[in-house]
Amino acid sequence: MNDSEARAFAVAAMQHWGVSDTPRLIKNRENAVFETLAPNGEKAALRLHRPGYQSDDSIRSELWWAEALVGEGMDVPVPFRTLNGDVLAQVAKAGRMASLVSWSEGEPMGDGDVPLRGTSAEQQALHKALGQELARLHTASDAANLPNDFTRPTLNLDALLGPDPAWGRFWENPALSSSEVSLLQDARQYLKGVVAKHADDNGDFGLIHADALRENVMVDQGRVKLIDFDDGVFGFRMYELGVAMSQNWDQPNKAELGKALLEGYASVRDLPEAAGTLLEAFTVLRGLASCGWVIGRYDDDHPATRAYAARAVEMVRGWLGNRP
Numbered sequence: 001m002n003d004s005e006a007r008a009f010a011v012a013a014m015q016h017w018g019v020s021d022t023p024r025l026i027k028n029r030e031n032a033v034f035e036t037l038a039p040n041g042e043k044a045a046l047r048l049h050r051p052g053y054q055s056d057d058s059i060r061s062e063l064w065w066a067e068a069l070v071g072e073g074m075d076v077p078v079p080f081r082t083l084n085g086d087v088l089a090q091v092a093k094a095g096r097m098a099s100l101v102s103w104s105e106g107e108p109m110g111d112g113d114v115p116l117r118g119t120s121a122e123q124q125a126l127h128k129a130l131g132q133e134l135a136r137l138h139t140a141s142d143a144a145n146l147p148n149d150f151t152r153p154t155l156n157l158d159a160l161l162g163p164d165p166a167w168g169r170f171w172e173n174p175a176l177s178s179s180e181v182s183l184l185q186d187a188r189q190y191l192k193g194v195v196a197k198h199a200d201d202n203g204d205f206g207l208i209h210a211d212a213l214r215e216n217v218m219v220d221q222g223r224v225k226l227i228d229f230d231d232g233v234f235g236f237r238m239y240e241l242g243v244a245m246s247q248n249w250d251q252p253n254k255a256e257l258g259k260a261l262l263e264g265y266a267s268v269r270d271l272p273e274a275a276g277t278l279l280e281a282f283t284v285l286r287g288l289a290s291c292g293w294v295i296g297r298y299d300d301d302h303p304a305t306r307a308y309a310a311r312a313v314e315m316v317r318g319w320l321g322n323r324p
Contacts, residue, residue: 001048010023014036018083038102045077059097063099075104109215116248129223131264134240152233156199161195167289211228211230281319288315
């Protein structure tokens with residue numbers, strides 16, 4: 001779907017909310033996302049969901065989850081219901097479902113391939129706040145009263161590191177050399193043991209955002225807020241923190257940022273004893289997942305395919321080189 005088609009479909013989608021508006025395209029990647037107006041005249045975000053990524057029931061569950069989180073005192077985008085009372089609308093010509101959610105004020109924490117803004121102290125303060133917000137998310141999710149037919153994917157050990165991972169067989173990234181494939185397979189086997197032990201030790205497992213990257217963390221007057229729950233799953237809470245650290249893997253102060261993230265989380269919710277070691281492992285795991293995610297989304301010779309592969313290799317080399 002090109003940008004012109006996306007804009008036309010967005011105008012059609014807004015009719016389901018009784019709004020005549022020409023939404024402004026923000027991004028056209030996994031989902032097409034627009035800035036627009038809600039029926040009450042407030043700013044809102046319209047999403048045209050990528051076909052085949054989440055089922056209709058899974059998208060509805062994401063939106064019910066958001067409503068439940070607000071009921072538990074969190075500040076997250078919540079859906080506006082269509083004229084027929086649903087949280088989803090079908091845009092027939094686009095072959096996509098659409099949802100309209102409240103706007104979250106603020107600026108993104110940053111971008112993945114750009115060094116973090118601010119001083120090291122400011123960066124640490126933001127990561128501490130992010131850790132607190134993720135802990136609040138997990139506590140609120142455990143307390144939320146969700147419907148019996150609530151459904152979201154599960155990102156367990158097998159879905160992360162089994163023969164057919166949810167995000168793709170990362171060791172088959174076409175940009176990897178044979179020696180790099182062997183390296184990632186070694187890491188995969190070692191990570192299986194780490195994650196299996198964490199699970200056996202009753203590692204915290206439940207609903208997680210699973211995509212708390214910088215662009216999905218809004219900073220508003222020093223407060224951090226999460227947006228875009230599209231990747232939300234039942235998963236390890238330590239994986240959540242690994243995702244948040246995955247864009248910091250080459251930051252010179254990554255150790256301090258990791259400590260700040262864990263400190264913030266621990267001020268709200270308990271962490272396992274080996275949280276520091278586990279954070280490193282789950283950060284690498286996210287790097288491997290991204291190496292698999294890129295397969296098929298770009299051509300084999302596209303620079304992005306190699307970039308994700310190279311990042312995974314460097315993350316693994318650093319991690320395996322530092323392991324006890």
